[in-house]
Amino acid sequence: MNRPGGTTETTGQTAPRRGSRFLRRAIVLYPAAWRRRYGDEFEALLEQTRLTPRILFDVAVAAVDAHLNPTAPLRKWPFMFERLRASELAVFAGWILFVVAGLGFAKMTEDSAFGAAGGANPAVGLAYDAFGVGAVVALLGVLAAGVPIAWAIARSAFRTHRWRRLSLLAVPPVSLTVWVGVTFLLVNAVDQPVPDRAMRVEYFAYNPLFVFTWVAVFSLAAVVSTVAVTVAAINGEVAPGLYRRAATPALIVAGAMAIVVLALAVWGVALLATTPSLFWGNGGVLATSTALTWLGVVAGMGAGAAVAIRGAAVAWANRFA
Amino acid sequence: MAEARDGARLGDPALLILASLAGGARHGYAMVEDIDRFSGSRLGPGTLYGALVRLEERGLIEAVESADRRRPYRLTGRGSEALADEVAALDRVVQLVRLRLAGSPK
Numbered sequence: 001m002n003r004p005g006g007t008t009e010t011t012g013q014t015a016p017r018r019g020s021r022f023l024r025r026a027i028v029l030y031p032a033a034w035r036r037r038y039g040d041e042f043e044a045l046l047e048q049t050r051l052t053p054r055i056l057f058d059v060a061v062a063a064v065d066a067h068l069n070p071t072a073p074l075r076k077w078p079f080m081f082e083r084l085r086a087s088e089l090a091v092f093a094g095w096i097l098f099v100v101a102g103l104g105f106a107k108m109t110e111d112s113a114f115g116a117a118g119g120a121n122p123a124v125g126l127a128y129d130a131f132g133v134g135a136v137v138a139l140l141g142v143l144a145a146g147v148p149i150a151w152a153i154a155r156s157a158f159r160t161h162r163w164r165r166l167s168l169l170a171v172p173p174v175s176l177t178v179w180v181g182v183t184f185l186l187v188n189a190v191d192q193p194v195p196d197r198a199m200r201v202e203y204f205a206y207n208p209l210f211v212f213t214w215v216a217v218f219s220l221a222a223v224v225s226t227v228a229v230t231v232a233a234i235n236g237e238v239a240p241g242l243y244r245r246a247a248t249p250a251l252i253v254a255g256a257m258a259i260v261v262l263a264l265a266v267w268g269v270a271l272l273a274t275t276p277s278l279f280w281g282n283g284g285v286l287a288t289s290t291a292l293t294w295l296g297v298v299a300g301m302g303a304g305a306a307v308a309i310r311g312a313a314v315a316w317a318n319r320f321a
Numbered sequence: 322m323a324e325a326r327d328g329a330r331l332g333d334p335a336l337l338i339l340a341s342l343a344g345g346a347r348h349g350y351a352m353v354e355d356i357d358r359f360s361g362s363r364l365g366p367g368t369l370y371g372a373l374v375r376l377e378e379r380g381l382i383e384a385v386e387s388a389d390r391r392r393p394y395r396l397t398g399r400g401s402e403a404l405a406d407e408v409a410a411l412d413r414v415v416q417l418v419r420l421r422l423a424g425s426p427k
Binding site: 034038040041042043044045046048049054055058059060061062063065066071239241245320 | 348349350353365366367368369370371373374375377378384386388389390391392
């Protein structure tokens with residue numbers, strides 16, 4: 001396609017911000033689909049436009065026209081935008097599954113035998129380090145994409161006094177607090193005459209009922225948090241630009257998750273090759289098979305990564321929505 | 322006035338927008354300023370975006386990726402052809418009017 005015009009004049013003409021708050025709010029006169037597609041850029045233009053009766057009339061008439069004559073791209077637009085948002089929420093849900101499964105690996109490798117295997121065998125140690133670095137990058141990516149969106153939802157909910165929407169955002173930290181509280185209660189509920197805290201934790205770790213409760217509460221907290229964040233994102237008033245910008249960190253998150261799953265696979269194979277006694281032993285969660293725990297974690301984290309990779313690819317394809 | 326390639330005529334704001342974008346990609350405010358400079362017409366934000374939306378729908382312009390809230394637009398190949406057709410038609414009108422004015426009694 002021919003691209004006429006060799007120059008790009010996009011930032012050179014910056015005017016003082018003369019637009020009033022009142023004029024910016026005139027954007028509510030437009031249809032929702034129109035606002036989602038053009039709202040950000042139109043608001044930026046209104047911010048640079050002096051409020052006069054002629055301008056106000058111009059905007060009002062154009063808004064009526066936008067209601068009466070919706071154009072084809074706008075009829076297609078909500079679908080594209082919703083795909084972008086849904087795919088980024090899928091990346092978040094995949095990451096949550098990834099974290100829940102990854103907790104099993106973290107629990108298993110608390111045992112000093114795994115640390116020793118990593119120290120003695122470079123392949124095991126390197127794979128473990130790659131796992132840690134990838135997990136941190138994925139977390140940072142989730143924060144980079146999610147914090148601006150969560151902040152926009154919170155700010156809008158606070159401004160419009162939508163407390164129920166604001167409370168949805170409080171669900172993840174409250175759920176985490178509840179889970180930490182349950183952990184504390186379970187550790188202290190160990191019915192053994194052991195005053196030493198480390199020993200109580202040891203008893204806890206080998207008590208199936210306690211571990212099952214602990215994992216169930218964490219999984220429930222993760223599911224409830226994911227649903228709450230999804231509902232808040234769907235109903236929240238967020239500038240489409242934030243979702244567009246989140247497509248890049250979403251891709252980074254998915255890439256980091258793929259690296260982590262690969263590192264986990266390499267870790268298991270390297271452990272099998274270098275320390276088979278540990279691999280075939282019962283060093284897994286609840287003193288179960290190390291190999292089975294490893295396979296379960298690979299399956300869980302792999303499923304989470306697959307969901308995130310698909311979501312990130314769709315988000316990237318729709319990032320201009 | 323000639324018709325654009327899809328059979329629909331270009332209105333004045335649309336023509337001014339295409340003429341502005343012929344000089345390179347611009348966001349909304351830059352277009353308003355540029356059009357004001359070369360034509361003396363200052364488009365209101367509603368008029369500008371009403372025309373932009375329709376031009377985008379007809380594939381005559383397209384949005385350019387931008388980290389800024391102010392999204393730039395640029396001409397497509399089809400938009401460039403539509404603008405050339407429009408200018409040629411205007412040119413014929415201008416020549417005809419000149420001839421008639423030259424032949425009219427003083």
